[in-house]
Amino acid sequence: MAAVAPAVAQTTTQTAAAPTRDTSVVLQPGDMVKVTVWRNEEMSGDFQVGVNGALRHPLYQQVPVAGIPLSEVEKRLTTFLERFVENPQLVVEPLFQVTVGGQVKTPNLYPLPRTTTIAQAIALAGGVTPDGRLDKVKLFRGGHEYQVDLTDPSGRWANEPIQSGDQLIVDKKSDIFRNIVLPLISMAGAIASIVNVATR
Numbered sequence: 001m002a003a004v005a006p007a008v009a010q011t012t013t014q015t016a017a018a019p020t021r022d023t024s025v026v027l028q029p030g031d032m033v034k035v036t037v038w039r040n041e042e043m044s045g046d047f048q049v050g051v052n053g054a055l056r057h058p059l060y061q062q063v064p065v066a067g068i069p070l071s072e073v074e075k076r077l078t079t080f081l082e083r084f085v086e087n088p089q090l091v092v093e094p095l096f097q098v099t100v101g102g103q104v105k106t107p108n109l110y111p112l113p114r115t116t117t118i119a120q121a122i123a124l125a126g127g128v129t130p131d132g133r134l135d136k137v138k139l140f141r142g143g144h145e146y147q148v149d150l151t152d153p154s155g156r157w158a159n160e161p162i163q164s165g166d167q168l169i170v171d172k173k174s175d176i177f178r179n180i181v182l183p184l185i186s187m188a189g190a191i192a193s194i195v196n197v198a199t200r
Contacts, residue, residue: 025070025094025114028164029053032095032111033065035077040085046095046111059084070094098162100125102170103132112162119150119158121168128170136171 027033029051037043047055053066063080065073074092081088095111098121105126112121118139128134137148141163148157148168 026068026164027066027070027073027094029066030097031066031164032097033073034091034093034095035060036091036093037081037085038089040088043081043085043090094164096162096164096166098165099167101168102138103129103172104170105129114161116162117158118148118160118162118166118168119153121162121166122150122170131172132170133173134170138167138169138171140167140169141165 027049029049031049032046033049033055034046035044035055043059045057047057047060049066050056050061052061053064054061055063055065060077060080063076065076068076070092074090077090077092078088081090094114096114096116097109098112098116099109100121101107104122105128107125110121110124112124116124118137122128122134122137134150137150137157139146139148142165148160149155150158152158
């Protein structure tokens with residue numbers, strides 16, 4: 001798969017300030033959710049939040065889950081399951097859709113647990129290629145662009161949790177010979193040709 005380009009029309013670049021973390025988890029259409037109902041495999045599984053804001057499941061599609069805190073999602077699903085299961089016990093774990101692209105081995109759109117860090121997301125994409133730069137990773141989040149340095153494993157950014165809709169793009173190392181030396185050689189050759197024509 002080709003490198004995934006950021007689908008952000010307008011962004012502002014910020015290098016000093018880190019993004020504000022959400023105080024509560026809110027699901028969005030496109031997110032994946034792992035629902036585990038104790039002793040009920042038929043009602044358990046990984047389900048996507050559809051465009052209508054409900055889980056894409058024959059029964060769960062009746063329960064709106066987008067745009068509300070995760071605790072409220074659990075309450076709604078529990079109340080719904082009481083129609084079919086006595087005293088249902090369930091766990092709801094969101095899987096955020098995160099784009100990892102650029103100079104990584106397996107660029108793709110990944111459904112990841114909310115506890116996944118930015119560094120872990122890049123590792124799950126196979127890590128950076130030999131041309132990748134961990135000190136220059138672009139994070140597109142909430143209409144903003146952040147320059148991320150992941151060279152320090154104990155640093156702020158390496159341990160930053162992902163958020164729904166994050167896009168991580170690993171920059172490519174600059175090729176000095178190709179980007180600087182070759183253009184200079186070409187320029188010198190062009191000047192020499194002009195001089196030769198002018199002196200004839």
